[in-house]
Amino acid sequence: MNLAVYRVILRTQLSPARLLVLAGLSGVAILLAFTARAADDTVEVATRTIANFGINIFAAFIALSLGSAALGNLVEDRTLVYLWLRPVSRHSIATAAMAAVLTVVAPTLVVVMTVAAVITGVDELVAATAVATALAVFAYSGIFLALGLRFKRSLLIGLGYIAIWELLMSRLGDWFARLSIRSYPMSILSDATDVSMRLADRSTLTSYIVPLAVGVAGLLYTSWRLNRTEID
Amino acid sequence: MSTQAGPPPMVQAAGASKWFGDLVAVSDVSFSIGAGVTALLGPNGAGKSTMLRMMCGLARPSNGSVTVLGKDPRSDVSVLGRIGMAPQQESLLDHLSGREFVELAAQLHHLQRPGEAARQAIQTVELDPDDTRRLSTYSKGMRQRIKLAQAIVHDPLVIALDEPLTGLDPRQRREMIELFHRLGSEGKCVIVSSHVLDEVERFGSRVLVMAQGRLAAEGDFREIRNLMDDRPLRISIRTDRPRELAIALLDRGVISGCRLEGADVVVVDTTDPAAFRRAVAPVARDRNVSLRELRPLDDDLESVFRYLVTQ
Numbered sequence: 001m002n003l004a005v006y007r008v009i010l011r012t013q014l015s016p017a018r019l020l021v022l023a024g025l026s027g028v029a030i031l032l033a034f035t036a037r038a039a040d041d042t043v044e045v046a047t048r049t050i051a052n053f054g055i056n057i058f059a060a061f062i063a064l065s066l067g068s069a070a071l072g073n074l075v076e077d078r079t080l081v082y083l084w085l086r087p088v089s090r091h092s093i094a095t096a097a098m099a100a101v102l103t104v105v106a107p108t109l110v111v112v113m114t115v116a117a118v119i120t121g122v123d124e125l126v127a128a129t130a131v132a133t134a135l136a137v138f139a140y141s142g143i144f145l146a147l148g149l150r151f152k153r154s155l156l157i158g159l160g161y162i163a164i165w166e167l168l169m170s171r172l173g174d175w176f177a178r179l180s181i182r183s184y185p186m187s188i189l190s191d192a193t194d195v196s197m198r199l200a201d202r203s204t205l206t207s208y209i210v211p212l213a214v215g216v217a218g219l220l221y222t223s224w225r226l227n228r229t230e231i232d
Numbered sequence: 233m234s235t236q237a238g239p240p241p242m243v244q245a246a247g248a249s250k251w252f253g254d255l256v257a258v259s260d261v262s263f264s265i266g267a268g269v270t271a272l273l274g275p276n277g278a279g280k281s282t283m284l285r286m287m288c289g290l291a292r293p294s295n296g297s298v299t300v301l302g303k304d305p306r307s308d309v310s311v312l313g314r315i316g317m318a319p320q321q322e323s324l325l326d327h328l329s330g331r332e333f334v335e336l337a338a339q340l341h342h343l344q345r346p347g348e349a350a351r352q353a354i355q356t357v358e359l360d361p362d363d364t365r366r367l368s369t370y371s372k373g374m375r376q377r378i379k380l381a382q383a384i385v386h387d388p389l390v391i392a393l394d395e396p397l398t399g400l401d402p403r404q405r406r407e408m409i410e411l412f413h414r415l416g417s418e419g420k421c422v423i424v425s426s427h428v429l430d431e432v433e434r435f436g437s438r439v440l441v442m443a444q445g446r447l448a449a450e451g452d453f454r455e456i457r458n459l460m461d462d463r464p465l466r467i468s469i470r471t472d473r474p475r476e477l478a479i480a481l482l483d484r485g486v487i488s489g490c491r492l493e494g495a496d497v498v499v500v501d502t503t504d505p506a507a508f509r510r511a512v513a514p515v516a517r518d519r520n521v522s523l524r525e526l527r528p529l530d531d532d533l534e535s536v537f538r539y540l541v542t543q
Contacts, residue, residue: 004339011327078321082333082382085288086340087313231290232321 002088005096009070013104018065022104025058026112033116046120047195050129051186054113055136060166060182063140064158066105070097071222072148072155081231090226094145098219101141110134128192131208132185139181139211142218149225170199178202184210240302241266242390242421243287247296250282257282259445260296265423269416271432271453272425274442280425281320283442284392287423288317300390313341316383320394320425322375326368330354331361334381341386353385354378358407372399380408390421397431409434464488465505469512470525474498477521486511499529 032049039045071094074080083093110133117129147161148154170180177183183199187207190200202210241264250258258279272280285291286298289305289312297304303311325333334353338346351361357377370378376399383391393412397405412435416422426432432439432453439456441449449456471477478490478498486508487500502508516523 002340004336008325008328008336077323078319079323079325081290081317081319082325082337083340085290085312085315085317086337087309087311087342088340089309230292231285 001095001099002092003096005083005088005093006100008083009074009097009100010103012073013066013070013100018104021065022062022108025062026108029053029058029112029116030119033119036120042120043122043125043193044195046117046122046125047189047193048197049120050113050117050125050132051182051189051197051200054109054116054129054133055182055185055189056167058113059109059133059136059185060140060162062105062109063101063137064144064155064162067101067141067144068148068154068158070101070145070148071226072151075149075232076152078232084226084231091223094219094222094226097222098141098145098215101145102137105141106134106137109137122193124192125189128189132188135188135208135211136181136185138215139184139218142215142222143181144218146218146221146225149222149229181211181214184208243298243300243423245283245286245296245298248283248286248293248298249295250279250286250291251294256445258286258293258442261442261445261447262296263440263447263450265421265438265440267416267419267421269412269422269424269435269437271435271437271439272423272442273427273429273432273439273456274425274448275427278427278442279445280427280442281394284317284394284423284425287390287392288312288315290317313386314389315392316386316388316390317392318376318379318383318394318396320398322372324367324370324375324378326366328367329364330359330367330370330374330378330381331363333367333378334385337382338385343386349385350381353381356384356411357381358404373401373404376400377404377408380411384415388420391415391423393422393424395425395427397426397428405431405434464501464503465508466499466501466529467508468493468497468499468525468527468529469523470497470527471516471521471523472496473519473521476519477516477523480515480519480521481508481512484511484515496524 032053036042036046036049071080110130113133114126114130117125144158147158151157166180166182170177170183177199180199184202184207186197186200187202190197191204243265245261245263248258248261261283272283274280282291286293287300287305292306300311301314305311305315331350331354335346335350338349343349354361357380359374359377359381367378376396380393380396383393397408400408412422412424424435437453439450439453440447441456469477474492474497478500481487481500482490486504487502489501491499493499
């Protein structure tokens with residue numbers, strides 16, 4: 001990883017607007033946690049809240065917002081040339097971009113969602129939430145980092161992917177569900193609390209391996225794409 | 233293809249072509265460039281920027297090859313350490329200060345003292361290395377100069393500058409041209425693109441003329457200039473007695489044809505613009521004809537380049 005590239009991309013990630021959105025969503029997560037705690041069936045409501053809000057919405061949309069912008073913004077405003085035109089490996093640029101995204105997204109999401117899990121009072125959910133959120137963030141960040149480099153309207157395409165594939169198509173059957181990122185971290189939550197949720201029926205091992213593999217695949221594709229792409 | 237005598241070329245294009253779908257941006261261009269300042273001249277859309285991008289490895293030739301210091305800049309990342317480039321676009325990493333921007337380039341080139349190198353490069357382009365303002369606040373001229381600073385911070389052997397004088401005032405232009413010459417005289421290969429003929433004249437150097445994606449001419453600027461001056465020219469003359477003036481100019485042998493347009497305009501063709509320029513005022517004075525306007529009809533740069541392509 002190239003530290004200079006990492007620092008530059010990290011600074012672009014920390015825009016006031018993004019920090020505001022992060023803070024807002026964090027506030028919502030905490031509020032929902034208090035609501036779940038007050039529910040009659042706390043375990044079920046808390047598990048579903050963490051899964052539906054934390055994984056399906058919070059993790060996916062924040063990873064999309066920051067992941068697609070990390071290299072995508074540099075392509076869009078034609079400043080990638082100032083990183084590309086140097087004797088540094090393309091893989092180290094990709095890794096630095098991924099690290100910059102994770103530096104912002106991972107602590108925020110993992111910490112906020114873990115605190116939310118603690119607030120619900122469901123002890124078995126706390127560690128599972130931390131792990132599931134971290135894996136979801138890693139997988140989504142890898143996908144959206146690559147998407148940002150590949151497509152000009154990556155934010156729109158990413159929104160389409162989340163809405164159409166992750167939230168709708170995945171409900172059409174097991175085959176589709178297997179290609180949905182969210183089914184894996186949701187399975188970790190389901191395993192921990194024994195709450196049955198649609199899609200959350202992946203085996204324990206694949207629940208860990210697939211999100212990691214997807215994140216790494218996104219990173220490798222980004223490196224390959226950086227090598228192949230023509231810089232404007 | 234031409235080859236310079238002496239040391240091996242620092243930049244070499246061999247039948248290089250680049251197309252984007254149906255659009256041919258560069259077509260079968262071959263040249264060799266050594267140390268010194270070389271101007272890449274041509275109108276907008278001639279393929280200059282694409283050629284520079286291929287030289288710096290930013291774009292891959294669709295056909296043929298472009299090598300820098302004997303290596304393919306597209307596949308050999310190490311050669312990028314010997315290349316400095318200031319791209320045409322104005323956009324910069326606007327959230328950084330000028331110093332941070334140039335220091336980033338120095339760090340990515342693995343310089344041992346990036347801060348010191350950045351300071352020196354910024355001073356070379358006559359900006360203030362202690363200026364902490366963000367690049368987003370920089371004027372166009374300052375942006376051009378900071379782009380140049382990041383291109384030279386690592387003391388590259390090949391420097392590609394895409395329209396680097398745009399937005400500079402006359403004094404800054406003069407100083408930048410002096411800097412290009414200084415870099416060239418230090419043995420570096422400085423390639424400067426421009427669409428402004430007079431600007432290139434001041435580079436006073438070897439010129440590659442591109443038009444419609446092709447290499448239209450190459451050589452010493454004076455030779456190119458003479459070629460340009462020798463081309464036929466069509467001139468519109470507004471006068472009170474166009475017929476008399478046209479006959480007198482035909483008699484003098486400085487025009488090859490003429491056409492009356494309305495009551496006060498005659499359009500003349502000349503194959504010797506310099507002789508025409510010398511003769512027209514004395515001829516008008518001798519015949520007591522008043523000249524109201526002389527307007528070249530095809531003296532825009534595009535037509536000059538079109539003419540060169542046909543030669």
